[in-house]
Amino acid sequence: MEEKARQPWRATLLTIFPEMFPGPLGLSLAGRALEEGIWSLDAVDIRGFALDRHRSVDDSPFGGGAGMVMRPDVLDAAIRGTPAPGPLVYMTPRGRTLDQVLVRELAAGPGVKVLCGRFEGVDQRVLDAHGALEVSVGDFVLSGGEPAALVMLDAIVRLLPGVIGTADSLAEESFEWGLLEYPHYTRPQTWEGRAVPEVLLSGHHEKIRAWRKRQAEDITRQRRPDLWDRYLGAKNVSEG
Numbered sequence: 001m002e003e004k005a006r007q008p009w010r011a012t013l014l015t016i017f018p019e020m021f022p023g024p025l026g027l028s029l030a031g032r033a034l035e036e037g038i039w040s041l042d043a044v045d046i047r048g049f050a051l052d053r054h055r056s057v058d059d060s061p062f063g064g065g066a067g068m069v070m071r072p073d074v075l076d077a078a079i080r081g082t083p084a085p086g087p088l089v090y091m092t093p094r095g096r097t098l099d100q101v102l103v104r105e106l107a108a109g110p111g112v113k114v115l116c117g118r119f120e121g122v123d124q125r126v127l128d129a130h131g132a133l134e135v136s137v138g139d140f141v142l143s144g145g146e147p148a149a150l151v152m153l154d155a156i157v158r159l160l161p162g163v164i165g166t167a168d169s170l171a172e173e174s175f176e177w178g179l180l181e182y183p184h185y186t187r188p189q190t191w192e193g194r195a196v197p198e199v200l201l202s203g204h205h206e207k208i209r210a211w212r213k214r215q216a217e218d219i220t221r222q223r224r225p226d227l228w229d230r231y232l233g234a235k236n237v238s239e240g
């Protein structure tokens with residue numbers, strides 16, 4: 001029997017700069033996966049849905065203030081006029097901070113439709129009307145949603161089946177155990193007077209595992225008390 005081809009995971013971008021895509025996602029792992037049809041990308045120009053001959057997508061804010069706001073009627077036309085699978089995600093500093101849990105959730109679905117804001121942002125009503133999932137890539141302000149969308153898509157695409165060769169290299173990464181990753185070493189064995197930790201040369205797999213886990217715990221406790229507390233909580237639940 002012929003194996004049924006898997007549908008590609010679909011990224012659909014709504015943007016006024018479609019030429020920013022695939023950009024860096026056209027290279028390396030993500031680029032190869034795109035060529036192989038593991039995922040697909042459509043960047044749709046919001047200006048194509050503008051209602052006037054100047055193709056304007058923004059207007060000045062009610063209530064005054066600096067900058068321009070993207071119009072709800074134009075954005076709604078772009079959203080409705082672009083049927084695509086998956087939730088509608090709006091990139092915004094006000095959103096839920098992107099983390100590996102959300103990345104895994106989105107990777108497990110059929111795709112995402114991503115609205116990239118520009119100017120001061122978008123009219124609130126269009127987000128409310130479509131129940132958009134608001135996602136931030138961190139506590140800083142970018143000049144547009146496109147680089148944030150590239151970050152989110154990069155994190156998703158590498159989890160799609162067949163993109164990264166070994167499942168092992170995903171299983172041991174930062175955040176997969178709720179911990180930051182242990183340090184890595186490669187040749188030369190001694191570099192500028194700095195030796196590789198002895199245990200890694202021992203060939204003793206159990207000891208190496210224990211050492212790496214200890215390192216991951218130490219670095220998480222020192223750098224990210226928030227993750228450390230959550231890790232301890234989860235450990236107590238699973239052991240209690």
Ligand code: SAH
Pocket residue numbers: 090091092093094115116117118119120121122135136137138139140141142143144145146148
């Ligand atoms: N006035 C807004 C910032 C506008 S920045 C505010 O103070 O929150 C312009 C666009 O860039 C936003 O509409 C959003 O789509 C995107 N953006 C900026 N920073 C972002 C971040 N940290 N995460 C996700 N998207 C971001």
